[in-house]
Amino acid sequence: MRILIANVNTTETITQAIAEQARSVAAPGTEIIGLTPWFGAESVEGNFESYLAAIAVMDRVLAYEGPYDAVIQAGYGEHGREGLQELLEVPVVDITDAAASTAMYLGHAYSVVTTLDRTVPLIEDRLKLSGLYDRCASVRASGLAVLELEEHPERAVEAIVEQAERAVREDKAEVICLGCGGMAGLDELIRQRTGVPVIDGVSAAVTIAESLVRMGLSTSKVRTFATPRPKKVLGWPMKFGR
């Protein structure tokens, strides 16, 4: 089975980290292909960048030439998943949803710890649209930007652990979701510090994508995610970066 995992930003090192994390949990026989969009922001932290990423991910995935069995969108709280679901037959899994639906099997309520405060409403809104918000105790921001996670991992861990601890103590979270693709790999460390299960969205998404493929399931095409009707679309596919 081959799973494409699309980074939402154009920073290649993050793509590599995500793909590596995905491979570490993938079943034997699952091939993970990391994709970096050809345009968009070096890190995605807000609506404009997220909308641009939505299109850049669709563009990049459609340009992938080989066969594949599922697609993972590896951005936390980002736009675009529904567009991929329209364009593709294979299952599409967003890591925001994957972390949340996994967390709900392990505790009565979960919290998300993410990067900047400005992305909190995006994550809350995506979880609401996905129907996975009811058991969300809180979405908390560590105050660190995506790229700072890469530069100062030890500071990132401290900031994330602090918010995770407050989520458990004050918001009554029983599980923590790491709310950023760039946090991949920190889960075990944080689990030790907080004493509650910590969900890495990339890992969760890989197992869900594998499961959907294994059960022979694909996106429903009867209504919301029906294939776009044939029509004139100017400027698509995009030319940038090819």
Place this chain on the structure above:
Amino acid sequence: MRILIANVNTTETITQAIAEQARSVAAPGTEIIGLTPWFGAESVEGNFESYLAAIAVMDRVLAYEGPYDAVIQAGYGEHGREGLQELLEVPVVDITDAAASTAMYLGHAYSVVTTLDRTVPLIEDRLKLSGLYDRCASVRASGLAVLELEEHPERAVEAIVEQAERAVREDKAEVICLGCGGMAGLDELIRQRTGVPVIDGVSAAVTIAESLVRMGLSTSKVRTFATPRPKKVLGWPMKFGR
């Protein structure tokens, strides 16, 4: 005062119809500038096309060189409004929200009548995110595509009136929102047929945008719609169409 009104699709005649409708309700002294995106679908009827439109509208608005006081996004249930709000200081009004918030002043519950069934969940989701769904009795589809509205206006009226009547009778709607930019101008006719107030989103959006400007209000920049942080963004602004 100058208001930009952005069509979400690339069909120039729809831009003209929208701008004309906007001008018919605009206050003396309000200048309406219709904008057609430089890329994207000729009509927007689903998530992929809507996400592409989101970026195309941002691209087109940013490329507008003169000063302006407010922006209207003239697509029903489309993505992208939050991105514009980040990029701009001036108020941004989506016609979906404008129709709904106006309808709520006139009746206890409103329904939306739109084009294709596949766009119903998009409209419902946008209204939920905007916090304007509580008094929504239903979103109903006429079954006619956007471009068919232009080609067969009399059939469009029949199909829309039928759904509007069922919304009033079965769903207990007391106001009808015309759920498509391309329906601009049909409101008076339909009002006569159904006996309830009919809201045209473009008209509603113009008056709301004017009001916000008149009160000196602009988008809050403290959190969700803060200006994007300076960073490297590949391929932006887009080159297509210039």
Place this chain on the structure above:
Amino acid sequence: MRILIANVNTTETITQAIAEQARSVAAPGTEIIGLTPWFGAESVEGNFESYLAAIAVMDRVLAYEGPYDAVIQAGYGEHGREGLQELLEVPVVDITDAAASTAMYLGHAYSVVTTLDRTVPLIEDRLKLSGLYDRCASVRASGLAVLELEEHPERAVEAIVEQAERAVREDKAEVICLGCGGMAGLDELIRQRTGVPVIDGVSAAVTIAESLVRMGLSTSKVRTFATPRPKKVLGWPMKFGR
């Protein structure tokens, strides 16, 4: 166009302040008529006083003899709007709703700052009934009674600013609604202090009423707000004060 703006309490100086505020935002050609009820409390701060005001406002508006195009009820969180909607054909706008629906165009969440703690549940309940509560971050009380706002404007500003700042910082509000008719005129000052848009309900209501009239819209009469059936009503219209 003539708009009646009804104070909910019997304090004439508040009527004047409200009407003045309304005039400052009204479009050229809009005439504002301030109405003071002939009975009821000198300030409205609770359910009994609010119910009495509901009837007193209906009584006063019905007694107005000239023609008019819209009515504004200038009380925050008060009862009665639905009654006016039944009795009149012209649009009726409550300032609570007007402030909230306007705020939602400018930020992801809004808070209301009002007078006494006891009025907080009234405002929350009115926003819920109006379907405008979803994006409400909080309703906060400054602890100052309505009439104290008039007597000690500088203390009022301090108390309101403090609650507004906490709403932004703790409750994640991105817009502030001034939750009291008597606060009209403080908006600009508070905007400077808090850095977020501040909505004055009276101003918002004037622009909305003007817009509804301009679009030729009036209250839906098919169900909830249908004209009362002809029947014997003892003691109505009321005799007090004429």
Place this chain on the structure above:
Amino acid sequence: MRILIANVNTTETITQAIAEQARSVAAPGTEIIGLTPWFGAESVEGNFESYLAAIAVMDRVLAYEGPYDAVIQAGYGEHGREGLQELLEVPVVDITDAAASTAMYLGHAYSVVTTLDRTVPLIEDRLKLSGLYDRCASVRASGLAVLELEEHPERAVEAIVEQAERAVREDKAEVICLGCGGMAGLDELIRQRTGVPVIDGVSAAVTIAESLVRMGLSTSKVRTFATPRPKKVLGWPMKFGR
């Protein structure tokens, strides 16, 4: 123990029917005093009439001179209960709430059958405000006005039974609440026809009021229902009818 039961309309025969119904379920030692408002509509079927009734009931109850232990407001979906709660120390029970909270002990979901379609939103809104709407399967209108219930009891029964049957079959109601004070006494008959428990709000309210008194409970005065602050209130108490 003495319980005042206030009719919301000015039709004396309805007061008598309500009081009789109340007496039929009252415990030994409970004295029922029926009160008819001194002003207001002969029947209450909409917001204007309901707001007027709210004040008329407060006026009538305050004018009652003897001691009493609890007050029942015997109107379905009417305004005003919160005002009485502010003005009085003794418990106040609205029959809308009483029927709903009683129904929830007997089935998973309940429906209300009321008179005219225009009162349906009032009942729904009151149940929402009272926090008793979650298990409401539907509110259905029989299409008969309040006074028609008195004039044509056999037609009323047929119309109510039909809606009750549809509520059970189509809306999955397991209990029926008779949504009108004037329906008092029909419960047993309708129970036989529909096979599900039928709640008469007056009876339910009497037992709840008695229970609250027996437990020595009274309205909380710390916030929402605190006694109105002393202030100048023009025209109150009202002079009409004395």
Place this chain on the structure above:
Amino acid sequence: MRILIANVNTTETITQAIAEQARSVAAPGTEIIGLTPWFGAESVEGNFESYLAAIAVMDRVLAYEGPYDAVIQAGYGEHGREGLQELLEVPVVDITDAAASTAMYLGHAYSVVTTLDRTVPLIEDRLKLSGLYDRCASVRASGLAVLELEEHPERAVEAIVEQAERAVREDKAEVICLGCGGMAGLDELIRQRTGVPVIDGVSAAVTIAESLVRMGLSTSKVRTFATPRPKKVLGWPMKFGR
């Protein structure tokens, strides 16, 4: 009238305390029979113990040989009420629901003060399922286990009062529900300390059960609580303890 009141745990002294509390509020002519389950935990503080109690209470009630008119399940936030409703014709009242529905007549919002933090989600979930959660301001834990309430009543009072005070001050509760059968009898003392009405669930349940019986109402059998279909049930009735 005879009412069975079933303790959920196997501690006989708690049964006696509950029955005594029930008798203190019961109407003349109401006989209270306390039942202690024949198996299960000495105190119920979590899901496993609560599920076991659910079956133990059904087992014990079915084994009661005389006639009876209603059953009260005297555990806070426990499972099982729906099972009893299926097995019996007579009304079944859970003290969690009884306290909540009673509290809602006395204030705009109520809080529950219970024993251990781990039982908070159970209580919240039961209130949600019963449709009585909308007006719940908070569920707070005193940190004391059920049996500690019996051993150290003065410490229990202090811990409960502290949480009740915080519920009123911070969560805006206007009424307090004592969230544990073992707290029966502390209500008057706590009411004096907090100044708000305090509801004892056992007392509330007795008056509700009496009221339902007096009105001749019984559990609806059309759907959710229909009598179980005849089938082979191994090991039932249980043999333990007889």
Place this chain on the structure above:
Amino acid sequence: MRILIANVNTTETITQAIAEQARSVAAPGTEIIGLTPWFGAESVEGNFESYLAAIAVMDRVLAYEGPYDAVIQAGYGEHGREGLQELLEVPVVDITDAAASTAMYLGHAYSVVTTLDRTVPLIEDRLKLSGLYDRCASVRASGLAVLELEEHPERAVEAIVEQAERAVREDKAEVICLGCGGMAGLDELIRQRTGVPVIDGVSAAVTIAESLVRMGLSTSKVRTFATPRPKKVLGWPMKFGR
């Protein structure tokens, strides 16, 4: 990896069918152990039977002597999952939740098709408690009892297909969940008939349990699902059937 899958009823052939279905989707190296409770109903179709099953499943799982990595509770809409989560360290997956969370990856809304109408509220309530109800379009009953599914598979398919088709057409479901353990194996057939993805809860649960184990995740023990405190529990473990 070894996964225990517990039937909720005492019909051995259903256990075998469930285990077979589980094995058909299990990954290489996953051992599936089917468990039949030692007491309880031959089929579970209501609250009493479901509560009894809750305890019987806990009893049976605790009596299993070998090591295991996860437990699946294979009943649709049944009680008990939270009890298992308290008693065990390993992940516990309920097939109701598994089907729903899987369906949400494939369509905008899902419906459940189950057996008898009386079990519909149980399923709805379980989905609400699990936080997976927001995207549920409907729960529909085929009208066939659990054991009839076994006896008349062809009639079962017809009845289920009819409800599935109505769910898609009338309720706008885009995915169907087979709402009964006994329906395992019918999914492919029904998928062909309805054209939408069909989720078998047992299969979904197996892949989710495997995924949780593979990621090294286990139930959070900080609050709701903390291990029961040591105390005297009469009659436990149960003796029946050993």
